[in-house]
Amino acid sequence: MRPRQLDLRWGKNIVTGARLVILLVACACSAASPACSDDLLESAAPLAVTIGKDVVRLDGLIIRKSDAQGRLPIAILTNGGVATATGGGGANIATYAHYARDLARRGWLAVVVMRRGFGQSEGQKPVAIACQAASLDAWANAAADDLQAALDIVAKRPDADASRVIVIGSEIAGVAAVALSARNPPGLVGVVSVSGSLQSESNCPINDLLVERYKSFGTRNRVPNLWIYSRSDKAFGPDLAERLHSAFLDAGGDVKFVMFFRDGDVGTAIFGQATGAWYAQMDAFLRVRGLPTWSPADVWSVADRLKITDRIERENVAEVLFQRYFAAPGEKAIAFSPTLQAAWTRPPNKVVAEPHLPLTYQLGAKSLDEARNGALASCQKIAQDCAIVMENDRWVGDVR
Numbered sequence: 102m103r104p105r106q107l108d109l110r111w112g113k114n115i116v117t118g119a120r121l122v123i124l125l126v127a128c129a130c131s132a133a134s135p136a137c138s139d140d141l142l143e144s145a146a147p148l149a150v151t152i153g154k155d156v157v158r159l160d161g162l163i164i165r166k167s168d169a170q171g172r173l174p175i176a177i178l179t180n181g182g183v184a185t186a187t188g189g190g191g192a193n194i195a196t197y198a199h200y201a202r203d204l205a206r207r208g209w210l211a212v213v214v215m216r217r218g219f220g221q222s223e224g225q226k227p228v229a230i231a232c233q234a235a236s237l238d239a240w241a242n243a244a245a246d247d248l249q250a251a252l253d254i255v256a257k258r259p260d261a262d263a264s265r266v267i268v269i270g271s272e273i274a275g276v277a278a279v280a281l282s283a284r285n286p287p288g289l290v291g292v293v294s295v296s297g298s299l300q301s302e303s304n305c306p307i308n309d310l311l312v313e314r315y316k317s318f319g320t321r322n323r324v325p326n327l328w329i330y331s332r333s334d335k336a337f338g339p340d341l342a343e344r345l346h347s348a349f350l351d352a353g354g355d356v357k358f359v360m361f362f363r364d365g366d367v368g369t370a371i372f373g374q375a376t377g378a379w380y381a382q383m384d385a386f387l388r389v390r391g392l393p394t395w396s397p398a399d400v401w402s403v404a405d406r407l408k409i410t411d412r413i414e415r416e417n418v419a420e421v422l423f424q425r426y427f428a429a430p431g432e433k434a435i436a437f438s439p440t441l442q443a444a445w446t447r448p449p450n451k452v453v454a455e456p457h458l459p460l461t462y463q464l465g466a467k468s469l470d471e472a473r474n475g476a477l478a479s480c481q482k483i484a485q486d487c488a489i490v491m492e493n494d495r496w497v498g499d500v501r
Contacts, residue, residue: 150247
């Protein structure tokens with residue numbers, strides 16, 4: 102993908118965005134390979150769970166910060182990315198590893214779980230959904246069983262805080278997460294569903310059945326939910342999303358509902374897009390509940406470390422750049438130029454030409470080396486004294 106150049110407008114002033122090159126590419130690190138960066142510990146973690154009378158091994162991956170201390174809240178991500186209940190879509194642990202890394206950097210014990218019959222997990226795939234309520238109920242219960250069983254195992258880890266758990270899923274996994282929230286398991290404090298919905302393999306109409314099921318979920322639910330949809334979603338359109346929302350909310354469910362205006366043609370484009378637009382919604386959802394994520398204080402701390410004192414420069418850097426940076430997917434890096442910062446010096450009563458912002462950044466790279474190199478290359482098109490000051494959420498710049 103070629104670098105995209107932007108014009109970033111601040112009030113009536115135009116910041117020359119052609120000088121801020123933001124390269125957005127999907128992170129494709131393998132779950133079996135070393136972590137994208139050395140700030141994380143990753144381990145394959147097959148989970149031997151008991152579901153009913155069966156003991157099955159679910160494919161799993163656990164990621165945490167390498168310097169994390171004590172018990173960490175648990176974030177479970179489970180496989181979706183498909184419209185039908187049995188469609189695999191080629192998803193595996195590696196498909197979700199970069200989401201888990203981003204959650205681990207926010208302070209979570211991030212756990213990727215493939216439900217029965219998907220990836221390398223044992224057990225049968227769920228039975229195809231037919232046009233009967235019992236079929237949909239059976240699928241939802243089985244999916245919730247898998248998530249509950251995985252949570253029960255992870256909660257026993259000495260580094261896990263089972264009193265703070267969130268579950269995240271897209272499309273069919275979003276339905277699975279909402280189904281689990283209707284059980285109100287102890288410790289579950291939030292659910293994030295991105296384009297959550299289902300289709301039947303036989304193309305029979307199940308929307309009415311799904312709406313009724315969501316009404317039942319809402320009747321029992323006491324766990325805060327965040328649902329994110331897009332009006333341009335061709336698989337699960339806005340009309341169905343609104344119906345699911347109304348049914349759940351009217352029945353007493355706790356949900357924040359977000360409808361993006363135009364973000365891709367299908368749900369996976371929202372969940373998997375390189376900009377990670379849904380991350381900003383998730384971060385706000387977590388922040389208001391006192392759950393781990395980045396904060397505005399982190400933004401201003403970086404501005405302070407860069408010794409930025411000019412008011413307008415601080416506003417541009419903090420509001421336009423750093424908030425995008427902290428909310429964006431990794432791997433990512435920021436390059437900074439003292440020469441460009443010096444250009445912001447404004448003699449009293451003297452008008453100066455609008456200078457370039459003193460940094461460039463790269464988001465969602467395949468590796469941390471690629472993020473560093475991309476940020477530096479963009480910065481060096483403007484100045485020669487560029488240096489990397491941020492790697493993902495870590496400050497690595499020298500104190501000046």
